[in-house]
Structure formats: C-alpha cells, structure tokens
Amino acid sequence: MTSTDWKTLSYACAAITALAVTQMSGPAQAADYDIGSIHIAQPWARATPKGASSGAGYLTITNRGAAPDRLTSCVASDVAGQCQIHSMTMEGGVMKMRPVEGGLEIKPGETVTLKPSGLHVMLTDLKKPLEPGKTATAMLQFEKAGSVAVEFAIVALGAPAPGAATGGTMMMEGHGGMMQQMQMDKH
Numbered sequence: 001m002t003s004t005d006w007k008t009l010s011y012a013c014a015a016i017t018a019l020a021v022t023q024m025s026g027p028a029q030a031a032d033y034d035i036g037s038i039h040i041a042q043p044w045a046r047a048t049p050k051g052a053s054s055g056a057g058y059l060t061i062t063n064r065g066a067a068p069d070r071l072t073s074c075v076a077s078d079v080a081g082q083c084q085i086h087s088m089t090m091e092g093g094v095m096k097m098r099p100v101e102g103g104l105e106i107k108p109g110e111t112v113t114l115k116p117s118g119l120h121v122m123l124t125d126l127k128k129p130l131e132p133g134k135t136a137t138a139m140l141q142f143e144k145a146g147s148v149a150v151e152f153a154i155v156a157l158g159a160p161a162p163g164a165a166t167g168g169t170m171m172m173e174g175h176g177g178m179m180q181q182m183q184m185d186k187h
Helices: 003-025
Strands: 033-035 038-046 054-063 069-077 080-091 094-099 104-106 111-114 120-126 135-142 146-155 168-173 179-184
Touching: 033 146, 038 135, 054 080, 054 104, 054 135, 054 146, 069 120, 080 135, 120 135
Parallel strands: 038 146
Antiparallel strands: 033 038, 038 054, 054 111, 054 120, 069 080, 069 104, 069 135, 080 094, 080 120, 135 146, 168 179
C-alpha cells in the first residue's frame, strides 16, 4: 500500500469510529416487535427522579390477527423488582391506579395504547433510576402470542411521548411518593 492508500484508510476508519460513537451516545430508540399476530410499537418510559421507587412504561399494541389475544402480565423487568399492567382512572375527582385484573384484551384489528394517565406498564421496586437516553426491558406475556422482551426507550422526566404533539401537563403523586408528570391531551 502507498502512503496515500494508508491515509485514505485511516480517514475512513476515523469516520466509521466517529459514526459508531455518535450512534452509541445518542438517545435510545424504541424498536417495534412482532410476536404471533401482535404488533408492539414505540415502547417508551419517562426518566424517574433520584430515589423514586417506581416508574411506568408505555407502548401501542395492535392485534393483526383474526382472533382476540390478551396481554396477561408483565413477567419481569431488568430495572424493577416487580412489573404489572395497570390502569389509571379518575373517580370522584381522585386519580386511582390499579393492576388490570384478568389481563388486557386486544380484539382482532384493535389497537390499544398504553399511555400516561391511562393503561401502563407499572415498574415498582426500582433497582436504579430510569435515566434519559438509556433503556429498560420488560418481559410481556400474551395469552396466545407468547412472551416477548420489550425494550423501552427512556425519555426525559416530563417529556411527551416520542412523536406526540405537546399538550398541557399535570403533576401527580404515584406509587412510593414519586411525583409523576402526566400528559393531558388538548382538545
């Protein structure tokens, strides 16, 4: 090889290395998942403040099949001692959060969105804070489709859903005294 060839190779290696470092240091990106007739899109979670004992994950589930399926549970998570599928409802002016009993049915052709102030994956007994730019993994169990490990991209505390238009927000106290910022739709 000539010195020009070495120089060109050196520049190419430097460019590839710079690109790889940029890709690794950028924000975590959510992936889509397909298991059986179930399609899972845009899983994400908000960062948690230091000392928080719980967090939440959000995603969209579409049943592309001809038969209903059911998200029966969140089996395990790499960042939490326990994870469950929860609902959040307003009752008498009070926000109530509860595990979804019997699982979450997804009818054929239906799309169910787990989002702030509604259905969500509840991560309790956090082993570490959820940090922006990182990911958290949870194993979801479907009645017919089976199990799938889903990686949730973690966005900044108070950030809107990835790709969502920003709206008003409100603060609410959740599990373990953690203050969670909830997205409110503007109509």
